[in-house]
Amino acid sequence: MTPPDYEYLRKLLKDQSGLDLSADKQYLIESRLVPLSRKAGLQGIPDLVQKMKNGSTSLVAQVVEAMTTNETFFFRDKIPFDHFRQAIMPEVLKARAARKSIRIWCAAGSTGQEPYSLAMCIKEMESQLAGFRVEIIATDLSQEVLEKSKAGLYSQFEVQRGLPIQLLVKYFKQTGEFWQINPDIRAMVQHRQLNLLHDFSQLGAFDIIFCRNVLIYFDQETKINIFNRLCKIMEPDGFLVLGAAETVVGLTDAFKPYPDKRGLYRPNDARAVRAPAGLVAPRIAAAAAGM
């Protein structure tokens, strides 16, 4: 990619989406836009840039979408997975000692890094989980993204961000330039297409919900609505994990923060919030007023 093409793409992405790429993200652009240009029947990035300069708005939209969505990597942010191993799983194991089944939902499963990170954690805890049935359901809005997740095929760059080398060696097979996660780990994750704005009660009840870095794209009212619906399909002693920049505080009483574990929440005992969004809306004003 030539420096002028890179600068053109950087500026376009900044203007169109707010995405702010630093000067050294050529690989990121290449990994996303080379496949896109091929799909569009173009020769590569120079060709793609030329078509956009000539005014192809549909290409611009595709480029923005390809660059802004699904930014994810294995064990992203690390801390939530420490919480999972050290706080969540020990409690859930005790609480489900009789039922011997645990259900986990990755509500923004994206290209699979998060559900497979959880699957690897669970595999590593196998000895404590004897006799347990563990289900991981990964959902995403995009069918294309889910297909990538199902395939479990990752580039060399993707497997080097967040994934310890020991886990790469243990749970992946090298196929050409790519790395594919092993069939036994893939089989631990079920995939479903799902829009969080729609009813998701058909998924059943969950002990653990990972809903990270997706609510940031929604307005307050929608967030409140989703939190309340998440609470309804969560076991009363379940766990909710949010992204680093996300919180329930000031939005809903359905969940309360877990002490000293950032990003970790549990349903409130009272289960106070069962009201439709219209009745909840005044809370926003109250929160904004500093309550």
Added chain:
Amino acid sequence: MKTCLVVDDSSVIRKIASRILEEMNFQIVEAEDGAQALEACKRELPDAVLLDWNMPVMDGFEFMVALRQLPGGDVPKVVFCTTENGIDHISKALHAGANEYIMKPFDKDIVAAKFQEVGLIEAPV
């Protein structure tokens, strides 16, 4: 300040890696091959070694085996950084005492992720 020994026969790679590591607050010592690296370690053990595999005189693997036999040589974190990206090489390196493994090409994010992995730098909060 922690020290990192950057071992690569390419001066360009050494320069790129050094710049990334200096930003992460490491003091850098450079070596062009395994033999030079071993001499540097005999003088003073670094906290970390970023290590190429294929080099003249002594390769990265031979160097690591020798380093691990020095008094206190089990302490430095060794992170390979090489175009040898086959699973056989990775397994061999881990088995012989490597702590992490970077497959070239690499960038700042990968170096930071791997150094976090082995506890050389703190994860961003």
